[in-house]
Amino acid sequence: MKKYNVLVKFLFFISFVSSLFLTSCDKDDDDDLPPEENESELITDITLTFSSNDGEVVTALAEDPDGEGIQGLEIKDDIVLSVGKTYSLSIEAINELAEHDDDHGHDHGYDVTEEILEEADDHQVFFGFTEGAFSNPAGDGNIDNPSDPVNYSDQDSNGRPLGLSSSWTAGSGISNGSFRVVLKHQQGMKSVSSGVNVGDTDFDLTFRLIVR
């Protein structure tokens, strides 16, 4: 009787132990793929579109075609504006490497701009440019000093500027100026005084600026 008990216990133990091991073996599968993701962190294309009241449209593209790859960023266009004209600037950030069909029927990649809009409370675009390139705003932009004037046309839910759209009146002629845009991600840190040195940089681009 005692022997029998021992045997039963032993068999129980062995089956217990092997079930532990074998359950895992069934599901072992060599062909499962990582899930497809909407790549929302990466930005490959940033387009600055200056539209004037009279229908003139100036676009400037900065492109990092391979995203995280080793190929570098290319500033494709100069920004060429006309003296004295007023433009509204809109900034669009796209991940062209994501083949994404969203509700709006876009098939040109993943629109990161929408995410920035959704989290406007944590983001701000800062601008820096050659002094005198614009008559309004005057000065050289708010990168060096956050209180310097920039004409933001949009704001977040707290009434603070966002900067995906803004307004610019070109000043006198400039043949080789610069125009820098910096998007900061200021999670929980965006405030009236938070400048370009607060938070993490999402993009930081410098274009050649010509006003003629």
Added chain:
Amino acid sequence: MRLISTLYINIRSALVAVIVLTAFYTYAGANNLDSCKYELKGRVIDAASKQPIPYANIKVENAVAGVTTGDDGHFAIKNLCHNQCNLICSCVGYQPTVYHIDNYQKDITIKLVESSFELEEVVVQDKSSGLGDGVESMALNQVTKKDISSKISQSLGEVISGIQGVTYISNGNNVQLPVIHGLYGNRVLIVNNGVKHGFQNWGLDHSPEISLSSIDRITVLKGAASVKYGPEALGGVVIVEGNPLSLFQKFNGSVSTGYETNGRGYHVNAELNQGFDRFSYYLGGSYIEIGDRRAPEYNLTNTGKEEIAANAGFHYHISNWHFKFRYNFTDQDLGLLRSSVFGNGDDLQRAISSPRPLIVNDFSYTINEPSQATKHHLAVSTVDWHSPIGNFSLRLSKQVNSRKEYDVRRNADLPIINLNLETEDARIEWKHLSLNQLEGSVGLQYFIQDNDNIAGTGVTAFIPNYNTRRWSFFLIESLIKEKTTYELGLRMDREYNSVRGRVVDQSVFRNEYSFSNVTASLGVLTDITEKIHFRSNLSSSWRAPNIAELYSFGQHGFKSIYGLWRYYETLEGTFKTDRVLNEEEKSIRPEKGYKWISEIEVSSPKTSLVATIYANYIENFIFERPLAVVGTVRGPMPVFIYDQTNAVFFGADLTYSHDLHKNWEYEWGLSYLWSRNIDDDAFLINQPPINISYALNWSPKPLFDRVDLTFDLKTTYTFEQYQSPRTIAPEEIANGSVEITSDDEIFDFKDAPQGYFLADLGCSWSWEKLSGRVGVQNLLNTSYRNYLNQMRYFADEPGRNFLFSIQYKF
């Protein structure tokens, strides 16, 4: 139950009973003319159950031959030349016993005690690790439960860092990886209850998910013990063992709790044990919560930690069989310093050059991004059979490791990394009977891992899905010749990998590759004199490149890094990353290490000197090589590639301890390491600097004759790391003043920090069933930065910390 109650025997009485009870000795030589005519008869029984032990080995000391007991435990030795000798009695599963025979003894019965007993009352005479064959010739150090129990809230890396030659590399206060002789990560194997701890072991920011509350003993093997434990032991092995599951123990347990001022951390811990003659079990659990730590001058925002751990096990024993099962669970939520996040060179430059972290908030227990949430399950079962031809051991294990990492980003509520890793391991080992002083074992092992990404991260999978299968065969033999033991080991591994990943446009890449390797080990352990012991071991080891070293792609912090199969060089000498390579296009060689380690131990009753020297040559050593600076949408960024080179490590560890009169003792320690990338004649990064320590212990007379007290003071001086690579500030990369080319030396973003002196003070006490400790770490509240902490770029180490703990044992 009837059986249990009748055969229940207290462990103490069992141990005392190792002494002879009855003996039978036949004095066969009536005259001494023929000197080898003595004869000896006796019996070997289990000290606890009084059952005879068959197949136990009985050997006369200094003689070659031995005998084995029969089924009824009886043995007989003939042709003895002396009527006085020492009998060495051993049997698998029992503690070896030396039994002195002289001609006054008439009857002998040798009682053996099971090796699974807790050996509190037994003085361990030789420096045996209890790890078995094949590693006795390696230098090792152990940390026992007694030392761990007051440090439950710390990490595995921190607890073993008191050992010379051992330290930890960290990514903040909560992520700490053991470093042995300058190697860490995939170059130090972590063995958790017999099996390789299966976790996301790549990069510097993942530490093993092992709760200190589940540990009974930690052994640090400083030799490359790959033959016994498997690949990745290039620097050494950290062996973590759980509850010994001793039979014959009364219902016992402990509850403990503690509080620490820095981080306002607290912990509770409880465990229960019980052992009968055939069955034992344990149950344990712990909870730890720590808030933001504080450096002497500011809060370290988001450095809290929360850990829940539970463990249980049972042991069942019938005649020659032992069945053991264990289960460990650890759930960790670890905060990483908030100020360690940056987007580009300007942000990093600001973070690095600021004397205090850029974000300092009020104290909080809340863990925000960046953080890591991990869960680890481990189940191990073993079956041991003490058969007539030796000990067979079957071990099966399964681990499930889930890891979620959260980053400061637009979708901060989604994990940026979400992985599930399952590990299974089966091993069968036969430890053969001793044949002419030759002891050893052979075994087969099958190891599988399955890594899967979980959907919903919003980023392309950083690490691909993969499956690994590895077959291994090993043979370990040791030959004992008087005072010298020779060890020899051989292992063959064959590993298959299948990888499926996605590139950024979400198209799939696949690869299959395999590695084969033979590792060998040779060692000697000898007593030069009674006071001088020497051990020396030469071992090879290997590891396959880890998944991050093969497949990393793109930005990680302020750099872009590409794995070995994610870049290639064109004929024109330019580097491209536009496709994923495979085994056929680019053959990757595994890392192979050759470590020689020798230790000499000179001891007298009052003093002890242990000197360890080592040399380690690693072929195909994988490291991060700078390649260029490339423009990105975030600004210019340095680009690195994983590359292979050959590296050497030389070093020495010294410990000198002295027992002074009146219960004072002190210990000096020194660790020194010199390492080099020999192909490029360049320094390696993140190597431990020279460290000197001095510890003083004082155990005064018990207070009121009842309270035992021990005061300890530990001071260390850590030198600046002079063997550090050159520094290039992120600013110089951002503004283009530094050019980086593919044949440049490695660099760091910040100079190695200055040397620093630290002092810890503590007092441990015990009174009957209560014990406790009051301690202070960083007594002088020194502001310093640790070269091996990745957070050294941004913040100081924590300041003064008072720790209180109390334990009640029953």
